[in-house]
């Protein structure tokens with residue numbers, strides 16, 4: 001296959017900014033070994049040649065956890081693993097590496113995770129060094145529900161080959177259930193690295209395995225009592241944002257402000273019944289190859305709301321519905337997305353079909369039910385036995401039926417008395433309060449984006465951090481949607497919250513958004529940045545976070561009296577110093 005040349009600016013255009021959530025300032029020739037320091041005493045003489053650099057690009061920790069698994073497998077092959085975030089890797093140092101495994105997720109719309117963006121910028125530049133001495137492999141994780149499936153991994157794989165590096169084994173692209181395929185790929189890749197690196201086979205001792213406690217990952221969830229389910233939005237609000245509290249007493253679970261909580265939902269029983277009726281099957285119908293009944297599978301094991309690509313393709317081949325056939329024939333993704341907007345699996349089964357799929361066929365067309373992530377809105381220092389969430393219920397009407405988001409409405413209305421939802425902590429080590437307690441904080445968190453900042457403020461209060469705190473918050477209407485108003489105004493009065501700027505978008509004719517407030521306060525905001533403030537953004541990725549990013553560039557250029565280029569450098573530096581961090585979805 002001919003690999004196309006990647007020009008400096010491609011494939012990420014100016015819109016897709018080059019992020020660097022992990023590039024340490026001034027780190028040019030120094031390797032930073034995270035967690036997996038090569039073990040001393042054994043094999044040190046061979047370390048230079050048997051070093052395997054395991055570099056991860058990760059937004060929410062999955063790829064980072066896989067990088068740690070790969071390090072363990074590497075030690076078992078006598079290799080000396082060095083695990084680093086891609087944001088911490090200098091391109092010149094990278095060019096000296098001999099054996100490299102890149103483990104990366106993909107974010108946004110086929111984009112790099114934040115901590116890999118600036119590294120990718122350097123690697124895809126026309127000035128990137130040649131890498132003839134390097135042997136590499138790429139492990140990509142992603143989600144086939146997105147158009148750019150595992151795109152970041154594909155780009156790395158292609159670019160490394162283009163720069164002359166030698167691929168030791170074929171890239172693997174893993175879907176949402178990535179653990180098993182990724183780990184077996186790692187198992188088969190490591191001997192190839194070991195043999196290429198000339199490993200003596202002297203096995204380095206792995207640290208003793210920590211016992212896995214329930215709730216520490218998605219395969220070992222913890223059943224937590226939901227002790228509070230409180231509507232935060234006013235009665236007249238167009239939204240239904242809720243505050244949830246789970247009891248963690250005696251769970252042994254720990255989390256940090258900035259982490260997310262995974263919640264494994266249960267599907268809506270009414271939708272399951274409608275699907276069973278459509279399939280002309282009973283709840284208890286057996287499904288060949290599965291121990292659970294059909295009803296159980298539809299309730300607990302498969303996504304039955306958002307149609308999978310496989311189901312759409314199957315329906316496309318077995319329907320006479322002209323609208324869908326027209327959309328599919330033109331292979332127009334936007335038109336297909338518009339046609340699909342709001343439709344669920346039942347809508348697809350209710351189209352004119354040449355035949356109804358058999359139960360086995362239908363099950364084979366569904367995706368496994370996925371957990372949903374929620375930014376934790378409490379600090380464990382303030383609430384040692386609890387974890388809090390701030391969740392907007394997804395609700396809409398389509399084709400004469402009320403629809404609900406699987407997980408948000410499960411939490412809001414379907415958790416039965418005594419039922420304990422399955423949860424797990426999903427660490428996000430990149431999104432933390434500054435270690436320096438004096439550093440000022442600027443937090444942009446409209447809507448549910450306030451969640452981690454409630455946690456940050458609780459954390460700063462609990463630790464007595466003296467740095468100033470500035471929150472930009474907003475939603476549709478002040479009267480109905482000023483969630484956590486009492487807490488926030490209380491923190492203003494106590495002095496914890498130095499500034500609170502509010503943007504209620506629909507209280508006047510023209511929309512006012514958080515970025516408008518930022519610009520109004522541009523001089524002050526820039527002064528805070530100059531004084532070392534850390535800038536955080538949380539909430540909607542598709543529009544808000546992009547517009548806030550643009551506003552930040554404008555503010556830096558205007559109030560720092562800089563050209564667009566210098567403003568971009570200034571913001572890149574913030575990213576390098578981990579002072580511009582995002583938790584967007």
Ligand SMILES: Cc1cc2nc3c(=O)[nH]c(=O)nc-3n(C[C@H](O)[C@H](O)[C@H](O)COP(=O)(O)OP(=O)(O)OC[C@H]3O[C@@H](n4cnc5c(N)ncnc54)[C@H](O)[C@@H]3O)c2cc1C
Pocket residue numbers: 060260305306341342343372373374375376390391392393394395396397398404405406407408409448449451584585
């Ligand atoms: C790291 C991270 C942190 C997050 N933190 C939070 C948080 O703190 N709070 C929070 O509320 N959410 C948060 N989310 C989002 C959350 O994970 C879920 O995506 C969200 O709750 C929706 O899940 P659901 O199961 O309720 O809806 P789903 O069943 O997944 O349905 C969502 C889908 O419904 C469809 N849809 C939605 N609205 C409409 C409409 N009006 N018309 C037609 N179709 C529509 C769309 O196809 C949409 O993709 C976070 C996400 C991530 C990745």
Ligand SMILES: NC(=O)c1ccc[n+]([C@@H]2O[C@H](COP(=O)([O-])OP(=O)(O)OC[C@H]3O[C@@H](n4cnc5c(N)ncnc54)[C@H](OP(=O)(O)O)[C@@H]3O)[C@@H](O)[C@H]2O)c1
Pocket residue numbers: 239392394446447448449474475476503504505506511513514515539540541542543544545547548585
């Ligand atoms: N990826 C996922 O799985 C997923 C799932 C659920 C939700 N989401 C996203 O998460 C977001 C969070 O929802 P939410 O209920 O917390 O709040 P939200 O919808 O983001 O709304 C919060 C406030 O932001 C405003 N806003 C709209 N566009 C904006 C922009 N371009 N710049 C700045 N502010 C803007 C809204 O104003 P107006 O509404 O008046 O315009 C509102 O006042 C949703 O927008 C959705 O896109 C993603």
Ligand SMILES: Cc1cc2nc3c(=O)[nH]c(=O)nc-3n(C[C@H](O)[C@H](O)[C@H](O)COP(=O)(O)O)c2cc1C
Pocket residue numbers: 057058059060061062063064104105106107108109110111113141142143144146147148149150151176541584585
């Ligand atoms: C907002 C969002 C956007 C995503 N975009 C993509 C995408 O474009 N392509 C893809 O393959 N996966 C995409 N994913 C899936 C992630 O890559 C996947 O969940 C991965 O396991 C995350 O790993 P991480 O925790 O290491 O970042 C997206 C996930 C989220 C939450």
